[in-house]
Every structure is written in C-alpha cells, then in structure tokens.
Amino acid sequence: MASGDLQAHPGMLALARESRGMTQVDVAAAMTKAAPAGAAVVSQGYVSRAESGRLVVADDRLQLYAAALGYPVDLLCLDPRVSGVGVGLIHHRKRASLSSSALRRIHAQLALVRVQVTGLAQAAAAAGVPHRFSRVLLDDFTTAKDAARQVRRAWGLPRGPVADVIAAIEEAGGLVVMRSLGSELLDAVSQWDDLQVPLVLVNDHAPGDRCRFSVAHELGHLVMHPAPGTSSEQEKQADAFAAEFLMPAADIRQAFADGVDLARLAELKRVWRVSMSALLRRALTLNAITEWQYRTVMVEMSALGYRTAEPVEVELERPTRVPALVDTLLSDRGLAIDEAAACARLLPEDFKGLYVAVDRSLSPEPFRR
C-alpha cells in the first residue's frame, strides 16, 4: 500500500495515545508543535473526532499524529481488533490506589507489547510454536490450589521450589516482557485470548521475591480466568494459585516441621525465593504452625522493620525468550536497528530503549526453544 493510501484506525489512535499516558489535549498540543510553522492549530476536538472515527486521519495529518505519539505511521493504521491487541481479558496485580488512567495506560502498553513481540516473532520466523497452556476449570471440586498442582504436573516441574517462574512460563511457550511500567502500584498484567500466546508484562520495580509471586499470580489468572468474574474473588484465587505454585503444601509442611523463628524463616526464604511473610502465612494456612507462632514471628518482624523491607535479597528473574528473538534478528539475521524496530512497529530509538539497551545487556542467552 502506498503511503498515500494509509489511514489511521480510530481504535489504534486511542490505544497509542493511552500507552503514552497522554490526554487528547496533550496530543493536540504535540501535533501543533510538530506542524510546520504557520500551520493551523490542532484542537482537542480534532483528536476526539479522529479517535471516534468521525473523521479520516491520512496523509500529512497521519504523519503529524505519528510524530506526536512517537510511533511509526503503520502502527496507527492497524486495526486493534484484527491484530488481537484490543480483545481478551486483561488481568493485573495492582494496589487499589492505582488511578484508572494509569491502569488504562498500562493496559494499552500491554496491547502494544503484543503487537511488538508478534512482529518480532514473525520476523525471526519463530511464530507458530505451540504453547503448553491449558485452562483449568474451577468448580466445587477443583480449587485454585488444585489448578496450581495441575500446572506443575503438566509442565513437569519437580517437587520443591520453582527454580525460575519466568523461565517456566517461557518454556511452556508463554511470553514474558519486563520493563518499567511507570508506577510502583502495579506489579504485572497478563492477557490470553486463547488464540495467541499467553503474554505477561512485568514491572521491573519490585524485589525478586515479590516479582516471582506476581508472575505466578498472573499465571493463575491466565490458566483459571478466561472470563471476567467477581474481581476480588478472582484475585483471591490467583493468590491461592501462586501460593501453591511457589510453595506446595506438602513441601512447606515439611519445611516447618521443626518450628519457626526469624533465622529459620530467612533460611527458607533463600530456598523458596518468596517473601518471609508469604512463607509464614502459607505455613499458618496449612496448620504447620500455630496462630500463636504466627503472631509471635510477625510481631518480631514488625519490630525489626521487616514488614516494609525484608532481609535476604532474591535475585530478580529476567525473561529470555523475547531478548533471544531480538538477538536472532540483530545477530543471526543481521538486521539493522531500524529494520528490527520496523518489525516491532516502533521507532528505532524506542526499540533500542525497550528491547536492545535493556534486554540484550541483561539477558544475552540465546532463545532456548
């Protein structure tokens, strides 16, 4: 299609704007600023009409729109529904105080990450790898903890701690992308519409132990929740899933067989790579410790300030599958940065910041599959 035939898709205009955390007024101002001197001022009303499909955005205005948002023109022309980015249930592990606009921004980022990694996978000819995710239907007989056990079994995870949760998801064919999400109030978001590969976007701000729990929590959502439900109920189920996935009942019962104190708890944190408070809570739920033991240790933890900052640092897990795709394109296929960026429908600077500068330096291992 010649560039003159291109026209923006209204849905993508809104999605791209939200991914940048911009208001319609911000976009109008950025377009005005980017326009040649003497051009007419772009109004918020114009942006509103463009996003609702009441006017066509093409030619110079499309170029201007793309410049204002910092995306390539062809991204704005994608139909989010056809590209599978605007559909599907999105789950997130967040704190209640996260504003709805910040949440919209992160959801939009997730949608665009889907576009980016799909483009990278296609270019690296890695598309179509079958994944090993299946839904587990919850009912009176099957709880979230049963679902976690089923996943561990189906993925062949051995007894004991999960060595690397992100690696486990990637080895099962899921995609994980880690980056700063611009807020400390949200740990991770995930999406799987049954048609594409399950995707988890993880905020890199959290300590390693918390990050493992968040990713396992998202895995629970992916496996158990194909449809929206009572939000608090689904969150509780995802937490229960993560608890059993990371701390299987049989192992934890044994781990606490000789009682508990702070030193023992710190030692268990090193082994299980989950927070001390999560371990303690799990032991209580399993009746492996008494309520009195639980309270005693919690009081000690509070007194030492461990409720806000725990000792024993757990190393942050990093995804390797997407960095390996980037590696394939840049090293094996010899693509230039701007060519690889075009595959991801990003501008070269953006691509470098999101996928090269961070990921390649952190995760130089090749794609394992």
Next chain:
Amino acid sequence: MWQSTARYPLSRFEGEAMIDPSAPLPRPRSDLTEPPDAPQALSGALGVLQGRMLLQVSPARVGYLRGQLDAGRSGLVLCGKNALRKAKRLREEEQFSGPLLVDPAVYEVRAASEEEPFPPASEDTFAFDDPLEVSLAEQRAVGVTAPVTPTGYIRAEDSDALKAAVRRVADLDDAQVVFAAPVDVGWLREEDAVRQLIACLRLVKGPKAIMLGGQMDPLARHGRAVDHLRRVIEEVPGAALLRTDLAAFGALAAGASFTAFGAGSRLRHIVAPGEKAKTSKGFSTSPHVLFAELMDFFLGKTLADRFAGAPAPVCGCAVCEGVWALDEFASNAGERPARAAAHNVAVLMEWLRTLTAITPGLARQQWWHEHCGAAVERYPLVNAQLRQPDAFKVPQQLKQWALAAPASVADGANGQTAANHQRRS
C-alpha cells in the same frame, strides 16, 4: 483441559469434560439462599445410629462408663489397640447389643495420599492385601453395626488424597460402610476448601464420619471453623462427627446423622501422624472432670485448687446424686478416675436426653445456642464468687458456638438491628 494423571481417567474431579454423565452429581451449592438438603436418614443396619451421640472410648475404659450409657440414644465407638477384640467380647460375652463401631484409627499413624488413601497401619501387612477390604472384613467379623474405613490422615489442602479416598469408597457402592474422613481442621479455614470438602463428601453414598485434626481444640484454631463445620454438616447428607467434644452436640443440633463424644481428652480430637498430642499440665495426676455449668472439662486438681477457698458446686448428675462435689477428684487415687468418667458420661447423657427431646431442626439449634450462651455468661459469675477474675476462661470453641446463632435467629437479630437503626435515623 489438563490430562488427568489419576488412576481413574473418568474422574469427576477434573472439570466438566471429565464428568461421568451417569453419575449422580451433588446439587450445586452456589445459591446459598437455597435451604440445605434434608438430613439423610441412614438405611439398613445403620438406621440404628440415626440421631445418636455415641461415646468414643478406648477398650480399657468401657467398663467405667457402660453403666451410664443411654441405651436408646447412645452407643460405643471403640478405638485403639484391642478395639476389635473388645468389640468381639462385647458382642459375644458381655451382651452388648447397642450400636457399636470400631474406628481403625489408621490416621493416628499414617497420612492418606493419592496413591494410598487407606494406607496399611503397619509394615507387616502383606503387600497384596487391600488394607480397606481387610479392615472392613475384620470389623464385620466381630459384629459391628457398620464397618468404618481405615482412612489415613487427610492433611490440609491435600485434595488429591481426599479425592482418592472418596473415589475408592464410592466404588464400593455400599451405603452400609461408614467413610471415615479424618481431616485436618485447616479444611475448615477457607471458603473454597470447605466447598471442596462438601462436594467430595457428597459423592459418598453412606455416612461420612468427619474427625477433626489439630492440637488441643482444633475448632478453636480458626475464627470461622465452627460456622464452616455447621455448614458441612448441613450440606452433606449423612454427615457424622466422631472423636470430638462439645461439637458432638452442636453437630447433632445442626442435623448430623450421628456423633461420637470422646471419653478422654485424647479421643476428643485427632492429631497429624508424627505429632505428639499436647496436653495440659498435670494431665496424669488427676482425671478430667466435666464442669456442667461451664460446659468444659477441667483437671480434678485444677477444680480442687480453684475451689480451695469456697464451697465447690455439688453435682446432681445420676452418678454424683447431689453428694459428690466437683473438688473431690483431685487425684487419681482409688475410684476417682472411674467415678469422674462416669460423672462425665452421666452429664453428657442428660444433655443428650434434653437435646433429643426437642424437635429436630431450628428448635434444637436454638436450644444448643442458648445452652452455650448461658455457659459463657456463667464464667464471670463463677469467677466473681471465687474472687479470682481469671480462675476460669471461656474456651474459644464455646464462644464460637455461643455466637453461631441459627440462621433464622441471626436473621431476626439483624432485622431488629436494622429496625433500630431506622428508628434512630
């Protein structure tokens, strides 16, 4: 769906696609406004157990309390070493014709697992013997009213073990077998675990004998344990509660098919295999005595100490006959242990007669609720009389029963509160 790794591929537990369409499914309980099913009447030989509160007792102590058993409302569950031999003797030599069960109590030494829900109690069992079948046959041979399954301890959240046990008993297709469900009280902690327990137990045809595991008083471990237990009893037809304490009455009031009160602190709860049961200090120096007014057991020595400076209550039960006071069990000397055991049973039988004289349903629950409430209110009065503010502390479980008002009473109270709020505004 995940592929089932269980031995039974057409499992009812692995989601919709794996449901055997011919199997009777439990009624979904998602609509909590629906009334629970009517209590299941026990059939055949088991019918004799209906509505009874048995006594769970070690064979050596049967003699202490047999004389106090109410023949029409009670019976025996023998438990421990020599239980089978004692059962045989009771039937063949001691003319005991009342309801009689033998609890194999395998849960004391072995935990259930997905592979072995009914594990052999000892290593000397031949590998080719099925522990379940052997145990049921042994019990039948000594003339029990119905055999009880030799289930291993079902740890909190171990749904694989629970499902395996349920599956195996459901396969027996014998409503005359009592399925023992020795579950850790962790099963009563959270809603989804309670739902799962209910769903699994409902798949068993015959009576389901729940026993609760945990140190000291398992029901005191979680704030909602009593509520959740009541819900299990109400929603599982044929549910029974064995090897328990006060909860035997609470469960009976809630519609349990039958219950068994433990005649001895060790027999009022179970503990996980490998754990040593914790006991109160001075356990071996004096017998446990039921203080009826306070609805709790105390060591005879404790009662004697507390009432050292005040007249102790004189008990009017069928054993004490208004002659013996509660401070007369300070040691294990002479006949005191036997007399204490008999006193305890006599008081329990009085409560049982009162409870069973009331129409089953709400009225029974109401009576139990009020009985517990009255006992809770007695504590400060007794302490005040003794001038010892902390002489006796209300047990956590008793508080929970006193708070667990029957549904319609609670609704009425809520309605009253709402009306009051309206008036104030």
